[in-house]
Amino acid sequence: MATSRSECEQQEAQPTSAPPTSTTQLLWQRQANGDAGHETSTTTATTSTSNGKVATAATINSSGTxxxxxxxxxxxRPWSLxxxxxxxxxxxxxxxRSQWAAEFSMLTFFLTAFTVxxxxxAGNVVNTYFDFIKGIDKQKADDRTLVDHILTKDEVVSLGAILYMAxxxxxxxxxxxxxAKMEHLALIYFGGLSSSFLYTGGIGFKYIALGDLVILVLFGPISVLFAFMSQTxxxxxxxxxxAIPLALNTEAILHSNNTRDAESDGKAGIVTLAILIGRTASHVLYALLLFTPYSLFFIFGFKYSLWFLLPLTTLPQAFQIEKRFRNEQTxxxxxxxxAKLNFFFGILYIVACCCAHQLPTFVWRKH
Structure with missing residues (x-):
């Protein structure tokens, strides 16, 4: 039977199996390389073709975001927080636990934690930027953000600025x-903010063997005092x-990092405490930083409250980490x-401070 002209035109107008779009090809390529990952939501819209179901551009954009x-x-570097x-x-x-406990506010607590x-x-991002600019972070660097072009330098700078503004x-x-009086809070806050930038930016305390001192003070006494004063x-x-036990344990994180990177840091022309004292003394210092807090807890536990023996449960883990420190392969x-030890160690210490009937006293306490 003869087919009418209109029917022929309709048949010609019917779509044929089109080759995958460039967007679809990009998705296939990512899947082949393992980059698309299984994290992409399976509930996104799909389009049926003769070759099966393929993800739409919306899926790719969602995955990319x-x-x-x-x-x-x-x-x-969330592991360091x-x-x-x-x-x-x-x-x-x-x-x-203080005499001003009636003024305690959960909102103030969350704002303090967010600000710190x-x-x-922001300080971590600044560290990433300046370590890369100064040629310290290279192919064997632990921080891969700029080395592997995961983010551009402009993106890192923008991220740091946003975090400081936040x-x-x-x-x-x-x-x-x-x-608290605003001037008192501002003195501590902007002192901490400046230190976080100057650690690698500007003066670059990290590069002149003063980074350990900055971290010891900033992530110990200063942070504890800031949180206490914000509440009371x-x-x-x-x-x-x-703050002393936490400060020593936190300094152990930095010292282990600097000891690991001593060779590359030396080639880059910077000076850290680990470079100045050498490998053997660095091991002795790390052991002191790691185990001195446990000695303090032992004293606190028998003199004030058995609750302070609670952090000693992390001691076996500390011995394992110290053993890995001595091994070049680990x-x-x-x-x-x-840093992981610091988290559990700190949590148990805080629980002890909350539950102990008597807190440690110091010679300079006013009675």
Whole structure:
């Protein structure tokens, strides 16, 4: 039977199996390379073709956005954040146990934690940027953000600026809500913010063997005092005594990192404490930083409250990490493992401070 002209035109107008679009090809290529990952949501819209179901551009954009956010998150070095969170929690716990406990505010607590964490993350980003600019982070570097072009230098700079602005925003709200005098809070906050930048930017304390001192003070006494004062509105210098175990443990994280990178740092022309004292003395110093807090807890436990023996449960893990520190083959794992230890160690210490019937006293406490 003869087919009408209109029917022929309809047949010609019917779509044939089109080759995959360039977007689809990109997705297939990512799947072949393992980059698309299983994290992409299976509920996104799909389009049926003669070759089967393929993800639409919306799927790819969603996956790309998720991966980008994940990249930004990893650039913040979240594994290191216990170094700032633990002193903040400790200062807040001491405020809760103080004579000004009636003024304790959960909103103030969350604002304090947010502000301190934002500044810490910004400092990590600044560290990433300047280590790369100065040629310290190379192919064997632990931080791959700029080395592998995961983020561009402009993206890292923008991320750091956003984090510093977020920290300042949190501080403004904190200053409004806190009973502390704004000038007192501002002195500590902007001192900490400046130190986080100058650690590698500007003066570059890290590059002239002063980085250990900065970290020891900033992520110990200063953070504890800031959190305590934000809650109570009062300055109690004895809080710095409580910060000593956390400060030593946090410094162990940095020292293990600098000891691991001593060779590459030396070739880059910078000076760290680990380079100055050498490998053997670095091992002795790391052991002192790691185990001295346990000696303090042993004394606190028998003199004040058995609750202070609780952090001693992490001692076996500390011995394992110290053993890895002495082995060149396992040395690269030590900084992150020390940070993990710092988290559990700190949590147990804070629990002890909250539950103990009597807290340690220091000779300079006013009666």
């Amino acid at each position: 998720f991966m980008k956010l994940k990249t930004y998150l990893l650039a913040l 216990s170094a700032s969170l633990m002193p903040t929690l400790l200062g807040s716990a001491l405020a809760y 964490t934002a500044v810490h993350c 920290g300042c925003g949190g501080f403004v709200l904190l200053a409004v809500l806190s009973p 509105g009062h300055v109690d210098w004895t809080t710095m005594g409580y 040395m690269h794992m030590v900084p992150k493992q020390t």
